[in-house]
Amino acid sequence: MTMNREFLINSILAIALVAVPLIALGMDEPFIITLATKVAIFAMAGVGLNLVLGYGGLVSFGHAAFFGIGGYAAGILASHALNYEPIMESPFLIEGTTQMIIIWIVALIVSALVALVIGAITLRTSGVYFIMITLAFAQMIYYFAISWPAYGGEDGLSIYVRNGFPGLNTLDPISFFALCAVMLAIAMAFSAVLIRSRFGLALQGARQNPQRMTAVGIAPFRIRLVAFVVSAMITALAGALYADLNRFVSPTMLSWHMSGEIMVFVILGGVGRLFGPLAGAALYIILEHLLGGVWEFWQLPLGVLLLLVVLFARGGLVGVLAGERKHV
Amino acid sequence: MFSLFLEQLLNGLQSGVMLFLMASGLTLVFGVMGLINLAHGSLYMVGAFACAAVAAWTGSFWLGLVASLMAAAIAGALVEMLIIRRLYNRDHLDQVLATFALILIFSEGTRWIFGSFPLFLSVPDFLTGTVVLGGSFEYPLFRLAIIIAGLAVAVGLFLLIGKTRLGIRIRAGEADRGMIAALGVDIDRLYTVVFALGAALAGLAGAFVGTTQSVQVGMGEPVLILAFVVIVIGGIGSIKGALVGSLLVGFTDTMGRFLLPHLFATFLDPSSATAIGSALASMLIYIVMALVLFLRPSGLFGTAA
Numbered sequence: 001m002t003m004n005r006e007f008l009i010n011s012i013l014a015i016a017l018v019a020v021p022l023i024a025l026g027m028d029e030p031f032i033i034t035l036a037t038k039v040a041i042f043a044m045a046g047v048g049l050n051l052v053l054g055y056g057g058l059v060s061f062g063h064a065a066f067f068g069i070g071g072y073a074a075g076i077l078a079s080h081a082l083n084y085e086p087i088m089e090s091p092f093l094i095e096g097t098t099q100m101i102i103i104w105i106v107a108l109i110v111s112a113l114v115a116l117v118i119g120a121i122t123l124r125t126s127g128v129y130f131i132m133i134t135l136a137f138a139q140m141i142y143y144f145a146i147s148w149p150a151y152g153g154e155d156g157l158s159i160y161v162r163n164g165f166p167g168l169n170t171l172d173p174i175s176f177f178a179l180c181a182v183m184l185a186i187a188m189a190f191s192a193v194l195i196r197s198r199f200g201l202a203l204q205g206a207r208q209n210p211q212r213m214t215a216v217g218i219a220p221f222r223i224r225l226v227a228f229v230v231s232a233m234i235t236a237l238a239g240a241l242y243a244d245l246n247r248f249v250s251p252t253m254l255s256w257h258m259s260g261e262i263m264v265f266v267i268l269g270g271v272g273r274l275f276g277p278l279a280g281a282a283l284y285i286i287l288e289h290l291l292g293g294v295w296e297f298w299q300l301p302l303g304v305l306l307l308l309v310v311l312f313a314r315g316g317l318v319g320v321l322a323g324e325r326k327h328v
Numbered sequence: 329m330f331s332l333f334l335e336q337l338l339n340g341l342q343s344g345v346m347l348f349l350m351a352s353g354l355t356l357v358f359g360v361m362g363l364i365n366l367a368h369g370s371l372y373m374v375g376a377f378a379c380a381a382v383a384a385w386t387g388s389f390w391l392g393l394v395a396s397l398m399a400a401a402i403a404g405a406l407v408e409m410l411i412i413r414r415l416y417n418r419d420h421l422d423q424v425l426a427t428f429a430l431i432l433i434f435s436e437g438t439r440w441i442f443g444s445f446p447l448f449l450s451v452p453d454f455l456t457g458t459v460v461l462g463g464s465f466e467y468p469l470f471r472l473a474i475i476i477a478g479l480a481v482a483v484g485l486f487l488l489i490g491k492t493r494l495g496i497r498i499r500a501g502e503a504d505r506g507m508i509a510a511l512g513v514d515i516d517r518l519y520t521v522v523f524a525l526g527a528a529l530a531g532l533a534g535a536f537v538g539t540t541q542s543v544q545v546g547m548g549e550p551v552l553i554l555a556f557v558v559i560v561i562g563g564i565g566s567i568k569g570a571l572v573g574s575l576l577v578g579f580t581d582t583m584g585r586f587l588l589p590h591l592f593a594t595f596l597d598p599s600s601a602t603a604i605g606s607a608l609a610s611m612l613i614y615i616v617m618a619l620v621l622f623l624r625p626s627g628l629f630g631t632a633a
Binding site for chain 1: 358364411414420421422424425426428429430431432433435436437439440549553556557559560564603606607609610611614615617618621622625626627
């Protein structure tokens with residue numbers, strides 16, 4: 001029964017994500033479409049984190065690093081294309097671009113490489129050490145972005161015209177929303193396939209009982225490292241979209257507050273649930289919009305709500321509505 | 329140049345000593361209660377604001393200092409009894425989130441009460457000016473006083489942990505909490521005391537550092553992350569590790585920022601030497617941390633993670 005209820009809730013979430021911007025389009029409310037786009041992008045960042053956090057049981061407190069790397073990939077490539085300055089001339093020529101597809105590929109490759117290095121070091125540890133070290137590495141990249149003057153440093157980098165996608169006017173809010181929603185759907189479908197695969201079962205097995213996984217001949221370290229890299233890539237892709245949404249990228253995207261927020265999306269929605277990040281991101285954006293409109297200090301009630309969710313509603317929004325706590 | 333080097337060395341010591349006040353509380357709370365507390369930086373902020381507000385109201389820095397200790401300890405004890413206590417048996421994820429929520433509440437609450445503008449704390453009159461430390465080398469008297477006060481607190485903490493009955497209980501709590509509860513120690517009260525002690529140390533650090541910089545919302549967060557780096561390097565739960573880690577991080581950070589631009593200037597043009605040097609310097613302590621972890625995954629003085 002509960003499985004059916006969770007399926008129902010998931011369907012409502014998916015329909016709402018598509019229906020709300022369409023209604024907003026009809027009522028000529030572009031701001032609502034932007035909010036829905038933000039939900040889709042944040043949900044995608046959460047889908048990335050959920051892979052390691054929910055299914056792998058690895059509490060990464062540094063996913064802002066990958067979110068920001070994706071953002072900077074978009075910002076740096078676009079700024080070079082705008083100034084007609086190649087990024088690198090020797091040994092081979094690399095030029096900037098305003099094509100989203102190329103930006104995404106760069107974001108995926110760079111984030112994968114960085115995640116490989118961070119993961120190889122952090123996954124040697126566990127528990128609290130893992131939390132603190134992922135946080136510390138993200139801070140390292142944050143401080144690097146602040147003190148490196150070439151790309152705006154603390155002030156950030158503007159993207160003057162939103163990057164392009166073949167056959168789509170990305171400046172049109174509903175088209176850009178559609179692009180983000182499709183990317184989110186792909187990320188969620190990929191994540192759903194992945195966790196049901198042999199690899200996904202091994203990842204969840206490594207969370208539940210690493211000794212037993214080792215005993216059957218699967219090394220948890222390698223499984224976790226692959227999951228960490230894939231998770232970073234999904235979050236980086238969301239970061240590239242977020243930079244294009246705001247047409248701006250700054251070290252704020254790399255800050256530990258961002259890591260905390262991505263984690264909050266996952267937890268508010270429900271850890272280790274496919275639609276958890278979407279529910280959490282939607283709830284967060286709605287609260288930000290409603291509370292922020294009423295009271296300047298809206299993060300205070302948000303903090304209280306988050307505290308209550310952690311203390312009393314451990315399955316998150318989807319968990320509470322579906323009426324069953326998933327053992328994670 | 330040499331006196332500048334000496335000055336940076338003392339600044340490194342000062343930053344290390346202040347970090348120790350933060351990191352010791354964090355590592356105690358983790359060692360005894362197994363709790364990861366992100367809101368430790370908020371207690372640092374509470375101390376700084378209490379000191380600034382009371383010093384401005386009464387005109388006495390010393391009353392402000394007492395207020396910082398009291399306010400942080402009371403805030404710590406209240407938070408422990410109301411919220412933190414429910415988290416000891418939870419996994420680290422719940423602890424991270426709940427204390428992240430506490431940061432939102434503390435920061436936004438402070439902004440609500442005091443506004444977004446930074447407050448300033450002034451140094452008491454007889455500690456202003458500089459002191460001559462041999463030859464022509466001068467150092468601000470107040471910074472020297474902070475170093476001495478911080479070292480005195482560190483010695484006091486070691487004595488407290490090593491020599492007193494409370495210290496014995498704290499160490500016993502780290503070793504086997506079930507056993508000391510069975511021996512009739514009120515474990516709930518012990519936890520509250522340990523948490524308040526850590527909070528008071530953080531509040532004191534906040535008041536000291538607030539006097540040399542400005543007092544503002546969010547001031548605790550960079551320090552919190554440095555304190556994490558410290559206890560990861562030193563080994564979580566180890567006070568000795570926190571001391572060694574604090575000094576290592578304090579010196580590495582300060583000297584890196586000072587020396588690296590000079591180092592790069594020997595073979596690069598000045599502007600790119602400054603850019604590369606300062607960018608690398610800001611990453612230096614994390615590189616040190618990665619190296620330590622690579623060699624010893626549970627820190628310098630840590631037991632197996």
